[in-house]
Amino acid sequence: MGVVNAIHVGGSAWDFLPLKKSLGGVWSSIVSVFKRPVIGSLPLRNFFKGEVKSGDKILFWLDPWLYDLPLKEKFPNLFKLELVKTCCVRDRLDGEGLWLWRYDPETSEELSEWQVLSAALGSVSLDTGEDRWSWLGNGSKDFSVAAVKHLISSSRDYSSRYVMEWCKWVPKKCNIFAWRADMNRIPTCDVLGRRGMSVIDDLCSFCGEELETVSHIFSACPISMGVWEKEGGS
Template structure:
């Protein structure tokens, strides 16, 4: 098995030019959560053919979960998060050849260990070629049907249950906004149009480059990405890669932190989401705009005010907070 160069990616559901009818709707609904915490898209499994429509890191094809979750350290090194399997893995003269595109070559223990495990997985993986196929795990035969999907959804014992942490120093209104974002119940432009509200367009007001869904607004928007990058730098976090709104809340566990650091960091994440949503509303209803760095400064001041007045950390110093908020815990 050959190994060349270096690489990275993410994905959701298979979306090809041949997708039509109900499959387009499946792609749109793929980000929504079911009662068991899994998304609709997690029930689809790729059967590798030529690898032209399956995402290497973000689709489930080699394992029961996307490789981005199995090999997170390698995923951070990947440049092209949406790369297809065909661009990373080929068979030449019965030999599997891998082509990578890393930001930097794997060097740490975790990175090298994951690389060897991934190479071993790929070496033992066999397929017959042809075209890519997709199976649906909600059926024993792997066949998707609307009726079976409806049955799966109907099993929900508590349709709107969210596993987010409610204990914290941010106001209740902020927590409710975050909870509504997790269950996709905020009035984004796409959701308003789906409900019959007439709008001039569905573009994201923060970046104007894509439709405004909750997933895009908090995880896919270029403006939001810059804000998250600055917040990550401020809190000295590893690069932030989120595929779902709930992934943002998981940042408090990477790397493992004490309960006090989690407590503070969770509040900062909630405040960031709150400020992004407010920036979106201010642009729509008041016509005012701020730069990403100005939003970040507002996040720092708002979070400092809240934690000083709504928690037991009364002795926080503003200058130290601005430099590194977790340094005083």
């Protein structure tokens, strides 16, 4: 993170995950994933929360630790007064009561925020342990890719989604083939073309009249239509 901070921290774009929009690369892609909504309008970053012990690894204003969102978002007027935007929790809770303001809170909005923040900080005490991050997604404090997948899948409604029913009276390979066809995973000419593979003749190999697609082969091709008609009449 030292390299990331050296490159991206600064200016006026203070955030939980710092990013200079003018720079691309891997870090930019990672930040975009964390900001992408996964449940409703909630982005992935909202499911991480800092656990303060010594208070020297978690940023006071920019990291979510006291609430599920950073203090800069909870108390925007106080954040504007802060001179050291990247101060850590220990810098503000080390017992000395040192706050570096542009000027002391004086407006009604600033005083109101200061009252709420002071009351919330009254229940916080520093320890000798090491700061850590907790995953809030599924009740477990341990983060994993599987936990993210579970979070996303558990939030989706599959009640109206069509589910293919497998037939027990045919070989398993027939069920798998039908399932692949339903998912459009058969290597037809149109699919191979989208994958960038060179196809000399993309017409149906049975009728030679239309583009070879899954829907054409199994329902629109004259050959397949004849098979279905014979099946229906038997």
